[in-house]
Amino acid sequence: MGTRITRRSVLKTAALGSAAIISAPYVRGAYAAGKLTLGCWDHWVPGANKTLDKICNEWGEKNKVEVHIDYITSQGEKDKLTAAAEAQAGTGHDIMSHRDWNIQVHQRVLEPLDDVVGQLIKQYGPISPVAEYLAKIKGTWRGVPTAVGSQVKPCQSRFDLFKEHAGIDLQDMFPADEAKYDKAKTDKWTWDTFLDSAQKLHKAGFPVGLPMGQTSDAVDWVGALFNSFGVVMVDAKDNIKINSDETRKALEYLKKLMAVNPPEVYAWDDAGNNRWMISGKGSSIMNPPSSWAVAKRDNPTVAEKIWHHPMPMGPKGRFVGQLPQFYGLWAFSKNKSAAKDLLLHMSQRESMAQLVEASFGYDLPSFKSMYDFDTWKKVGPPVGTAYSYPPRGDEQTSMAGAPARAEVGAQIYNQAINTVMVSKFTQGNEKLDDVIKWAEKELEGTLRV
Numbered sequence: 001m002g003t004r005i006t007r008r009s010v011l012k013t014a015a016l017g018s019a020a021i022i023s024a025p026y027v028r029g030a031y032a033a034g035k036l037t038l039g040c041w042d043h044w045v046p047g048a049n050k051t052l053d054k055i056c057n058e059w060g061e062k063n064k065v066e067v068h069i070d071y072i073t074s075q076g077e078k079d080k081l082t083a084a085a086e087a088q089a090g091t092g093h094d095i096m097s098h099r100d101w102n103i104q105v106h107q108r109v110l111e112p113l114d115d116v117v118g119q120l121i122k123q124y125g126p127i128s129p130v131a132e133y134l135a136k137i138k139g140t141w142r143g144v145p146t147a148v149g150s151q152v153k154p155c156q157s158r159f160d161l162f163k164e165h166a167g168i169d170l171q172d173m174f175p176a177d178e179a180k181y182d183k184a185k186t187d188k189w190t191w192d193t194f195l196d197s198a199q200k201l202h203k204a205g206f207p208v209g210l211p212m213g214q215t216s217d218a219v220d221w222v223g224a225l226f227n228s229f230g231v232v233m234v235d236a237k238d239n240i241k242i243n244s245d246e247t248r249k250a251l252e253y254l255k256k257l258m259a260v261n262p263p264e265v266y267a268w269d270d271a272g273n274n275r276w277m278i279s280g281k282g283s284s285i286m287n288p289p290s291s292w293a294v295a296k297r298d299n300p301t302v303a304e305k306i307w308h309h310p311m312p313m314g315p316k317g318r319f320v321g322q323l324p325q326f327y328g329l330w331a332f333s334k335n336k337s338a339a340k341d342l343l344l345h346m347s348q349r350e351s352m353a354q355l356v357e358a359s360f361g362y363d364l365p366s367f368k369s370m371y372d373f374d375t376w377k378k379v380g381p382p383v384g385t386a387y388s389y390p391p392r393g394d395e396q397t398s399m400a401g402a403p404a405r406a407e408v409g410a411q412i413y414n415q416a417i418n419t420v421m422v423s424k425f426t427q428g429n430e431k432l433d434d435v436i437k438w439a440e441k442e443l444e445g446t447l448r449v
Contacts, residue, residue: 035066036335036342039086039093041079041149041325042071043359044290051358052148052346059345065338074099086330094333095343098326100216101410103135103143110142111329111336116343117141120367124349128366130322130399137406143326144343145366147355150324152364152391153220156277156292157284158206159307165204165283166197174309176377176384178392186393187313191228194312195257198284202260206283209276210261211268212423214416218268220321221286221311222418223400226250228314233412233439234404238447242439249315251425251432258426266427278302286311286321288362289379289386296381304381309388310395319398320391324366361386404446411446 038056043049049071060067070093072079080102086092087106103110118141121127127145135143159170173185198208211218226233229250232241258265265272274291276282280302285291295303311320327346329339345351352365357375365371371390379386391397400418401409412418421439424430430438 034335035068036060036095036339037093038067038069038095038327039072039079039082039097040069041097041099042073043148045293045359045362048148048355048358048363051354055346055351055354056342059342063338063341065335065342067342072097090332092330094335094339095327095329097146097149098143098328099149100323101134101406101413103326103328104137104406104410106328107137107142109331111331111333113141113144113329113340113343116144116340116347119344120144120347124367125369126367128322128324128368128397130397130402131324131326131366133399133402133406133409134324135326143328144347145324146327146346147352147363147365147370148325148359150364150366151288151322151362152389152397153217153224153286153288153321153323154311154389154391154395155284155309156287156289157307157309158277158282158302158305160305161201161204161206161283162197165206166200168193168197170307170309171384174307174388176387178388181393186310189310189312191225191253191257191312191314195253195260198257198260201283206281207260207262208284209268209273209282210257210265210286211270211273212258212261212266212419212427213268213272214419215268215270216323217270217273217287218419219400219413219416220323220398222254222422223413224286224311224319224321224398225254225314226400226418227319227396227398228312228316229253230314230316232403233401233417234408234443234446236403236405238405238408240440240443240447242443243436246316247436248432251422251435254422255426258422266423277306288364289360289389290362292385293360293362300381306385307382307388308386310391310393313394318393318395320395322364322391322397322399324364361389364390408446412443415442415446417442417446 056067072082083096087109131145157170162168162170230246231250234240273285273287277285277291278295278299292303292306311318327343333339352370353373355363356373361375361379376387401413421435424435
């Protein structure tokens with residue numbers, strides 16, 4: 001059990017006008033007893049919700065607080081619609097799950113959580129820059145990063161096909177032990193190497209499958225590639241930077257890469273690349289272990305040949321798309337002190353380890369110090385397949401839309417400006433300068449907020 005919050009310390013902090021680190025035990029009193037309600041993302045992994053129930057109920061029993069969780073599906077964006085309705089009505093759950101940009105959307109009705117996040121950083125060290133970008137609004141944390149549903153999207157490849165057709169041993173290059181990474185080998189895993197491999201695999205009849213629609217899987221991997229080439233759409237000072245040599249080089253590269261993808265990738269939703277890998281036709285996608293987990297059930301001969309490993313490196317580094325989830329505490333909650341204490345409990349290393357195990361390694365904490373959990377070392381087959389799912393080595397996390405201020409970044413992301421640019425150039429065969437001019441006009445529109 002982690003450190004606790006007292007209502008007195010919270011009030012004292014507010015009176016001083018600063019976000020102090022909270023360390024005293026939570027004490028049940030007239031303003032804290034009773035009930036806490038949570039609206040949580042409904043996990044796709046069977047049984048994962050039960051683990052969250054267990055963690056919250058243990059805390060509730062110990063602190064004599066009744067905890068009730070409603071699991072809300074993200075299908076049809078029902079979770080976001082529910083959060084929007086509660087924010088507008090000023091009533092609902094005490095704690096609510098928020099995906100991607102929703103902390104920014106609801107910042108005005110979310111309680112500051114500097115005390116909770118400050119305590120976690122004190123305990124566990126640096127937090128993901130992407131989590132900070134999405135949940136620390138104008139210097140104030142409005143959400144607590146959670147492992148539940150949080151993900152990155154590195155390469156998920158068939159090591160047998162890469163070895164046979166491209167002459168690359170991915171298991172040797174990225175072994176299931178970061179201490180054994182050899183920089184001389186990992187430095188060779190570049191976007192040029194990926195393109196060469198993709199061309200050979202395409203010729204052999206096992207193309208890579210990289211979505212190029214307007215859903216998150218596409219936006220995230222293209223955003224990571226753009227970052228690795230040094231592409232900036234809008235900087236933190238509202239300067240539009242898309243008209244650059246870096247943008248031209250990235251798009252010229254993608255013209256070659258998309259030519260060796262199956263043509264249907266332009267119409268894929270977020271399940272398209274999963275189905276491609278599970279079918280046995282695909283050689284590499286960029287995705288969490290969800291497709292591998294389904295392949296274990298539906299096509300085990302494919303699953304046992306899958307290896308998760310870092311993204312290719314570009315001229316400006318190696319980046320992987322990250323999509324964290326958060327818990328927010330509504331400002332209209334009647335039980336804030338207890339809610340903050342529960343958030344601390346849910347975020348402790350012991351709790352996170354249970355959540356990661358329940359999701360078979362899919363859920364990803366925002367603290368790199370937690371990347372040593374045994375789950376990623378042990379899940380299989382093959383054993384070690386998910387070890388390099390968390391960012392390791394020189395891989396940095398990436399968020400399409402950054403470094404623009406969050407209000408602008410959210411529009412860049414949700415309008416999928418990066419993948420639309422690529423589609424115009426690679427599928428629509430529009431001139432490069434015309435594509436960039438189109439993007440400039442779209443980006444001008446995002447600044448009118």
